[in-house]
Amino acid sequence: RxxxxxxxGPFNVPEGxxxxxxxxxxxxxxxxxxxxxxxxxxxxxxxMSVYSSGNEDGRFTAQxxxxxxxxxxxxxxxxxxxxxxxxxxxNEGTGNQFYFGTGTSLTVIP
Amino acid sequence: xxxxxQTPKFQVLKTGQSMTLQCAQDMxxxxxxxxxxxPGMGLRLIYYSASExxxxxxxxxxxxxxxxxxxxxxxxxxxxxAPSQTSVYFCASKPSDRAYNEQFFGPGTxxxxx
Numbered sequence: 001r002x003x004x005x006x007x008x009g010p011f012n013v014p015e016g017x018x019x020x021x022x023x024x025x026x027x028x029x030x031x032x033x034x035x036x037x038x039x040x041x042x043x044x045x046x047x048m049s050v051y052s053s054g055n056e057d058g059r060f061t062a063q064x065x066x067x068x069x070x071x072x073x074x075x076x077x078x079x080x081x082x083x084x085x086x087x088x089x090x091n092e093g094t095g096n097q098f099y100f101g102t103g104t105s106l107t108v109i110p
Numbered sequence: 111x112x113x114x115x116q117t118p119k120f121q122v123l124k125t126g127q128s129m130t131l132q133c134a135q136d137m138x139x140x141x142x143x144x145x146x147x148x149p150g151m152g153l154r155l156i157y158y159s160a161s162e163x164x165x166x167x168x169x170x171x172x173x174x175x176x177x178x179x180x181x182x183x184x185x186x187x188x189x190x191x192a193p194s195q196t197s198v199y200f201c202a203s204k205p206s207d208r209a210y211n212e213q214f215f216g217p218g219t220x221x222x223x224x
Binding site: 002004031032034042043044045046049087091093094095096097098099100101102103 | 141143145150151152153154155158160166168169200206207208209210211212213214215216217218
């Protein structure tokens with residue numbers, strides 16, 4: 001069983017749409033959670049950390065549900081520049097063992 | 111600041127050849143990591159160095175060795191390359207080994223083993 005699972009998509013949405021991604025993790029002891037963005041043939045870059053109370057950064061909202069062991073990312077008012085692969089990342093508490101999902105591909109269409 | 115740099119950007123090896131991938135960071139980070147990324151799989155941790163002078167195995171260490179040369183540099187060595195090691199390799203660093211720290215990634219090395 002994979003540590004972190006994501007729907008690979010692809011998600012193709014029109015500009016201005018709202019899109020949501022979910023991610024599940026297997027280890028209930030996991031301590032920290034992140035969403036990274038990866039553009040084609042580039043390195044991953046942090047989009048946002050995910051806090052227990054949920055957090056928002058502009059058009060992006062991240063939620064954590066520890067009871068159900070899933071993390072979500074909501075993107076409102078999608079822009080063409082949001083087209084990328086979104087990686088769910090979980091740290092199991094050691095500080096060094098990060099587990100990455102396979103990524104969810106998003107294409108925003110004009 | 112250059113952040114995390116990696117060399118080379120691309121490399122083609124024949125089976126059995128050896129090579130070292132170089133990584134350096136100028137952010138004064140304590141912890142450094144090597145990952146590989148393969149199609150259909152998430153990034154997988156090969157080795158990490160929580161602090162200067164220490165290294166530990168990650169999820170997929172077989173066929174690799176590492177050296178934390180100093181606080182800035184963390185190299186990954188393939189002693190006898192195999193086609194299964196064809197992948198994109200990313201180096202990353204973060205300020206400390208605290209779980210909540212963000213990782214910063216280098217641009218990657220695309221390695222093909224024939």
